[in-house]
Amino acid sequence: MVPPAEEGCGLPQDTPPRPLVGSHHAARPQHDDAGDATGALTLALNEAPGRTSPGLRASGGPPPHPREEPVTTADHRRLGRDLDLFDTDPLIGAGLPFWLPDGATVRHTLEEYVRGLEREAGYVHVYSPALGKRALYEKSGHWAHYRDGMFPPLDDGGDQLVLRPSLCPHHALLYRSRGRSHRELPLRVAELGDMYRHEPSGSLGGLTRVRAIRLNDAHIFCTPDQVVDETADALDLIGRAHRALGITPLRHRLSLPGPGGKYAGEAATWERATGLLVSALEQAGLDWEEGPGEAAFYGPKIDVQIADPAGRESTLSTVQVDLHQPERFDLHYTGPDGARHRPVMVHRSVIGSIERVVAHLIEVHQGAFPAWLAPLQTIALPVTPDQEAAAAHLADRARRRGLRADTAPAGTGALGARIRTHRLVPYQAVIGAREAAQDTVAVRLRDGRRLPPLPAEEFLDRAAALTAAHTTDLWDE
Numbered sequence: 001m002v003p004p005a006e007e008g009c010g011l012p013q014d015t016p017p018r019p020l021v022g023s024h025h026a027a028r029p030q031h032d033d034a035g036d037a038t039g040a041l042t043l044a045l046n047e048a049p050g051r052t053s054p055g056l057r058a059s060g061g062p063p064p065h066p067r068e069e070p071v072t073t074a075d076h077r078r079l080g081r082d083l084d085l086f087d088t089d090p091l092i093g094a095g096l097p098f099w100l101p102d103g104a105t106v107r108h109t110l111e112e113y114v115r116g117l118e119r120e121a122g123y124v125h126v127y128s129p130a131l132g133k134r135a136l137y138e139k140s141g142h143w144a145h146y147r148d149g150m151f152p153p154l155d156d157g158g159d160q161l162v163l164r165p166s167l168c169p170h171h172a173l174l175y176r177s178r179g180r181s182h183r184e185l186p187l188r189v190a191e192l193g194d195m196y197r198h199e200p201s202g203s204l205g206g207l208t209r210v211r212a213i214r215l216n217d218a219h220i221f222c223t224p225d226q227v228v229d230e231t232a233d234a235l236d237l238i239g240r241a242h243r244a245l246g247i248t249p250l251r252h253r254l255s256l257p258g259p260g261g262k263y264a265g266e267a268a269t270w271e272r273a274t275g276l277l278v279s280a281l282e283q284a285g286l287d288w289e290e291g292p293g294e295a296a297f298y299g300p301k302i303d304v305q306i307a308d309p310a311g312r313e314s315t316l317s318t319v320q321v322d323l324h325q326p327e328r329f330d331l332h333y334t335g336p337d338g339a340r341h342r343p344v345m346v347h348r349s350v351i352g353s354i355e356r357v358v359a360h361l362i363e364v365h366q367g368a369f370p371a372w373l374a375p376l377q378t379i380a381l382p383v384t385p386d387q388e389a390a391a392a393h394l395a396d397r398a399r400r401r402g403l404r405a406d407t408a409p410a411g412t413g414a415l416g417a418r419i420r421t422h423r424l425v426p427y428q429a430v431i432g433a434r435e436a437a438q439d440t441v442a443v444r445l446r447d448g449r450r451l452p453p454l455p456a457e458e459f460l461d462r463a464a465a466l467t468a469a470h471t472t473d474l475w476d477e
């Protein structure tokens with residue numbers, strides 16, 4: 001009895017990653033720099049940043065250690081450690097990663113971005129607990145269809161509590177918590193919530209096969225004639241988020257039931273739900289391929305597939321039409337005719353689980369996240385100790401504009417070495433004697449471009465505007 005590849009709004013996990021080979025860091029050459037920023041920067045840049053630490057090169061740089069398999073350096077587990085983003089400890093357990101400060105910054109920024117996107121699109125946000133009674137999952141159908149993927153229940157006197165394998169049942173009860181009118185629909189309920197999977201311990205690793213999952217989830221409760229528009233809008237939202245994140249989907253998959261799977265409901269209901277998804281794909285102007293056997297147990301879905309650098313495919317984002325759970329939970333709304341009607345539940349996830357999307361972002365960008373997502377966005381680099389006050393002042397003003405900024409004091413190494421240390425920071429603002437006197441900066445962008453000297457205020461305004469716009473562009477010229 002194999003559970004479906006997917007349940008709830010959750011996402012299937014990919015195949016176990018290949019083993020890592022040993023890490024390597026080349027020694028960083030040192031040299032002295034002096035004078036104004038422009039001259040110092042030229043000196044410093046004679047050694048191309050990115051060549052000394054293979055795991056940390058920026059996108060577009062030369063491939064590190066060509067004899068090694070690409071998956072090794074691209075693997076998010078290794079980069080995640082090298083970049084101090086996340087880690088695991090056997091005492092916490094396999095598949096239960098913890099997020100280090102820089103990783104937590106990326107995660108927080110991502111979560112806030114998605115909440116903002118959803119607010120703009122008319123969603124409301126809720127919180128619901130990660131535990132529920134076993135009876136809740138019996139009612140939803142998870143207990144019958146997805147029990148193998150759930151942790152054993154916890155005894156609670158006469159009751160049993162279950163770590164939830166999806167958020168859907170909680171949201172169905174939230175909808176049901178009071179009477180609903182057709183005037184409230186579509187009701188778009190979103191939550192970045194935790195859920196749990198009882199994955200086999202031998203298959204766990206990194207952020208792609210985990211037991212604790214933070215899901216960007218939402219359920220749209222709507223009338224049957226709102227389903228196509230809501231689904232097409234969700235697909236549009238997914239496209240917008242992918243563009244902001246620099247993610248290129250592999251394909252859109254219409255995931256349908258397959259032979260031998262355990263599915264809930266009648267064939268006619270499945271056909272109706274599939275028809276609605278096809279209409280939404282057509283309305284959104286997207287091409288798709290059918291994926292038999294990839295449906296959720298309660299309905300068909302549209303999966304947005306991605307591939308990692310090794311070519312392994314997985315689902316990142318999803319939109320599902322569910323005619324089954326509204327029935328199970330006896331959901332209804334009062335229509336314009338005063339009678340009770342059954343709503344449809346559209347399950348959707350824009351960026352999938354935080355774990356999977358961050359793993360993917362680490363790999364596709366090789367740690368060089370879009371500027372708005374970078375743990376540190378601006379580094380102020382004084383050429384000599386004389387400019388440290390000016391550098392600190394710049395970083396302070398950057399932080400007041402909402403940028404994540406720091407200084408790399410002259411005492412911590414030669415300018416070239418400090419730039420290499422911070423080569424993934426989108427904006428590297430070098431301040432020499434002339435810049436300090438004139439309140440200007442010589443900015444080096446992470447991709448190697450050097451901007452003409454700019455007034456510090458102009459640089460800060462433009463960098464703050466670009467990051468607030470959630471663009472993948474480093475600079476607007």
Ligand SMILES: [Zn+2]
Pocket residue numbers: 008009010166167168218219347348
């Ligand atoms: Zn759901």
